[in-house]
Amino acid sequence: MSEVLKNIPAVALRGMTILPSMIVHFDISRDKSIKAVEEAMLRDQKIFVVTQRDPDTHEPAINDLYKIGTLAEIRQVIKLPKNIFRVLVEGTDRAELLDMDEAAGYLEAEIACFPADDGSLPTGPAYEAMVRNLKEIFQAYSIEHAKMSKELVHQLLELEELDKLIDQVSINIPLHYEEKQKILEAVSLGDRYELLCLILSNEVQIMQIKKELQMKVKEKVDKSQKEYLLREQLKVIREELGEDTTISDADHFAEELKKLKASPEVKEKIAKEVERFKNVGNNSSESAVIRGYIETLLELPWNKASKDNKDLRNARDILEADHYGLEKVKERILEFLAVRILTKKGDSPILCLVGPPGTGKTSIARSVARALNKKYVRISLGGVRDEAEIRGHRRTYVGAMPGRIANGMKMAGVKNPLMLLDEIDKVSSDYKGDTSSALLEVLDSEQNNKFRDHYVEIPIDLSEVLFIATANDIQSIPRPLLDRMEVIEISSYTENEKLHIAKEHLVDKQIERHGLENANFTISDGALKKIISGYTKEAGVRGLERRIGDICRKAAREILENKKAQVKVTENSLSKYLGKEIYSVNMLNKADEVGIVRGLAWTSVGGDTLEIEVNIMPGKGEFLLTGQLGDVMKESAQTGISYIRSVSGEYGITGQFFKENDIHIHIPEGAVPKDGPSAGITMATAMLSAITEIPVRADIAMTGEITLRGRVLPIGGLKEKLLAAKNAGMKIVLVPARNRPDVEEIASEIKRGLDIRFVESMKDVLPAALVRK
Template sequence: MAQAEMTEERILPLLPLRGLLVYPATVLHLDVGREKSVRALDKAMVEDHMILLATQMDTQIDDPMPEDIYTVGTVARVKQMMKLPNGTIRVLVEGIERAKILDYTEEDEWFEVRAEILNSSFHANPEIDALVRAVTQQFEQFLQVSKKNTAETYAAVADIDDPGRLADAIAANLSLKMKDKQAILEAVDVTERLETLLQILSDEREILELEKKISQRVRKQMERTQKEYYLREQMKAIQKELGDKEGRVAEVEELRAQLEQADLPESVYERVDKEIDRLEKVPQSSAEGSVIRTYIDWLLALPWKVEDQPEIDIHRASAVLDADHYGLEKVKERIIEYLAVQKLVGEHRGPILCLVGPPGVGKTSLAKSVAHALNRKFVRISLGGVRDEAEIRGHRRTYVGAMPGRIIQGMKTAGTMIPVFLLDEIDKMASDFRGDPASAMLEVLDPEQNSTFSDHYIEIPYDLSKVMFITTANTLHTIPQPLLDRMETIYISGYTEVEKLRIAMDYLLPKQRKAHGLTKDKLSISQDTMLRVIREYTREAGVRNLERQIASLCRKAAKMIVAGEKKRVTVTLKNLSQFLGTQRYRYGMAEQEDQIGVVTGLAWTEAGGDILAIEVSVVEGKGRLNITGQLGDVMKESAQAALSYIRGRAKELSISPEFIETHDIHIHVPEGAIPKDGPSAGITIATALASALTGRPVDRRIAMTGEITLRGRVLPIGGVKEKSLSAHRAGIQKILLPRDNQKDVDEVPESVREKMEFVFVEHMDEVLRQALK
């Protein structure tokens, strides 16, 4: 048996090795560059040239600590030192004997350790002889499988008689993991060392044999693939001779048949033919083939010449528009004009309309009705939040997963060159580093350019000039001016109360009854009740919330009927609050009696018109002017202009010229929580000031609106229709309007015009004569 013997303890400088291990009786070159290692080397050269070589556990650590270094290393003699040009020192060392680190005596400047020398002696016996023979045999087989070491290596190792040195020499010639090499170094007992090496050699040989099998299998697979490719090409040639059509050949033949049947322009025909030729030459397994095939499919699927020729019937179109939407006369008139021109000219040239208005007024549904009226295909895309130019123009085919833009996709969906194409929410497009889609839309919507629209994917100019484009927007200020210039803008300001009532009774109520499984017999709502729903439970320009309230009534009625509470539900003015709760909104009513300093004005909001009471109070003071009611700058300036006009006309109005120095004036517009602005309250404020300063009451039956100048001229304003309806609703009998607004009265419903008197004024003097009693 081998017997381990412990020798003396020695103090030695320590050189940590990184990714390297030195065995006894081994000569090796080392490159030393770390400062601690260089100082340890100098220490060894000054003394007896002896140094301890120990491997560090982690090669990534540049400055190892004692706990990072294995405790068993090799005492070596430094035989030669040479400084290289890069500052590194190359050292030739010879391993002498194993040693175990007991403790570190120096760690700061260099490593110095107290080490125990480990020597091993053995007595020859059959077990060691058997181990030596097995290790030598395994090493020979390992060299044959690996083919990395030469025959001289085996010969040099086989001549070693000492079993311990034999194990060290074999381990030094193996490419092993560092932990395996260290295990052999730490095996002081020769028997244990040979057994460890035998196990490692056996494992490594098995791994090498497995790698060899895998390599042979892969090579055979490659040979089989090449053979299959050769046979497949032969099969193609045979199929071509026999006329059989399979695989790529059949695909190309199918595409050529589709090309001959398709009605394409000459330039498109040539392009598709060229792409089919390319597809035929591309190998079946190539990814480029699918890209070419997809491109060909798009070119063949697009309508290049397809034009539906529906017979133009103006009367039918008018009837369809009236059946789908109540009011909106301007839009309907524009569509009928377009149809009349098409009927006379005989060719299609699509207009580009932009419907602008608040939410819920029916812009999108109107576009559908237009397509229905024209008997054309309808395509809709939403542009809200689109910020990538490629969404409009498409991606170039060099990109993976490239596709045409939304315009070309919509044309493919339509299947015709003359659809009605709705571009919804065009005011909500954005731009960022990916491009500016609003600018890309210029080519789509410009009548002079869209006949040759260029999509990055299709690459062939496409004719969009015959498409009827309809765009929708809530506001115009977010649409770029060049884009807005290409479109014909039609404003949909919203519905009046009369229109909302007609829409609710004729459209929304029947629709919601049907949706909730009700009939006229099961649910009835009178016009007066519906009018109260409109006035007290909704405040909007459109009818979206009104439809929600009607749906709520239908749901509650359905519940009552199903629960057996009632067989028939009638919603009246008295029980309306039981269904919808207390009223949510209030609307203005005319004053009950003539008052001094209080005038009824008219205001326009996005939810329609309303009346606005303006109050003026005059008290003794020092001439201060207070304006309250959360008024905007324009309205405050109107108040200043009105006051200046009254001061200028003080003598004619029998007002003391010194009133401005002896009295404080307070102008207030009620509902102070609601912001108000605009110039149309100018004559109303001036009348209230004149009434308060003269002590003459204002006729409560009169309402007015108009802008005032310092000279007293009355300038025109907007929203005449909505303001007139609100005045009629509030019980006003006479309205004072600027003379320049006389043309706008035609838009007021005839039923309202018959019950109200419209007085047109040019100067403030006329207003005061009419209003002051």
């Protein structure tokens, strides 16, 4: 330190640092600062300026100020409005703040000045190297900093004294006050040189990086501007050519895409197609193809779902109101809903309702959709032969379109509808592909979350779709497809069930459809029973509904033509509307007969009884089968005769009998094809009765397949067969023992009045059927 100066007025600066040799003005408004300037003017115009650490401090103490400041000489003081003074000063020396006093009403600092040259710089070539280095760095800085005056830069580069060069560069470059404070605090000239070189180098790098970033931003902006201008030009050109609708369509697609609820991958694919569409002329054939494709993608419900109704009571009420009986189906639907509620989501099952026509399979699906508040989509698969009907056509084909599944999703508008696959047993295959194989991916819960339609190309999530399939015959469904579905059998309706369905649903439906009212049209229960037994022969109720519709039409005509106030249809007047009875039940025979046995058969429209007749005639041992029998029944007959020959000794049948007599088996209604594995024991019993001339009970019916050793094998369609036996007035029914669990599941209403006996072999069948004298 060279000297200590006391009682030097001081001013605390906010956000500003003054360096030695720097001429600058600053504004003051604090009373202490104004008094300090006035006091300095009264003395020798010397003042100490020091920077505050925090510009927001209003009354700074000594700890709020930097330790190093500048001793300056006041050149000019100008008073401005609002008690603001503008002071022009010139920095002279660096000084250290030792103490500070505020007793006189202004800041009075005790400072110690630093010498201008501390002798820390080298001499000779090293000195020259430092000068050149600083000039090079400063020149690089001036190139990057375009706002610096070229004259000023030239003047500074002319300086050869290192200390003046350092001070002048420090003064003239635009730095933050904190950076200038660091330069001020570098008391040693060598330290000041290193610090200035470092600051300049950093600034050069920062400005270069900033310039690179600005160039990148500018390039992007220029590209956007260019695209915008080109697009506008293209729009004008197309308007001149009359093709401006393409642009508007593309803009419309872009707006729709913004609203679309879909994954980023789907949106990206659609955006690419929209961009392609923009660049294709409106008159181009490709334009129509791309437009159709984009419209399809935008209409598909990618992430749009409806909210399911999870009220079990409401679902039960709807199912009970819409359908009489069908307890198993209702239970399964309610179980599914219960699981869905507990798991919050749950995998949607794939149900397959199997049963005869007219038993309500399709209407059940519609009721389930209403119970769950799901969108309902019906897809008819009857006669579908082309695999593309399911998977869609590839877009390379002319007239390509999405498959029925994708179209169904588009129609539903949500990704979790109820989709009914009607008549799934009627699909077929040809040279265009196997339709049932295409359905495997749709109905496999492990795969259908990424179902790929050939037209759509983007995977569609079918995992939340509730699939319900319907079929008449489970045997027609390919095994792999059947394995993916949960089969629920819907059996034939009893006469009592048909009566309830007619009273509760069909009559009211037909009255409304034909413009009648309950006040002017009634039909008695007796009439309905007679329609069921005498005018329809079916497992379901479709034919019954048609007959009721026939009556309603005739009643409507009567009301209008004859001015009748009311039409009452009773059992006695039924023939007036429907004519004479069409069907009569093939009732049991009145007397026991030789060689005639009543069998039970399942058909696509319910159960039926088959009367099997056997005649023995002198001949050459021939075996005749007539009545349009299929291969299975022919083999059953051959098996039956082989069994009889094996036990012929027990019934006193000689070996010559089969060589000298012909056996003829006939099943009436010869024009109707018959086939199935359930007439074995019936034909064997009839043949043995004819051979031994032992009568067979007239009130007995039987069903079951036979083996060579006489064992009785289980059969299917038991409910329909028991119904047929009951309707025919049979008292005893022989059923395979292995079908006992099936019998236990059948309603007691059907079994009431029937003596059901379980048989394991022909040794159980023959004693029950043959009437020995």
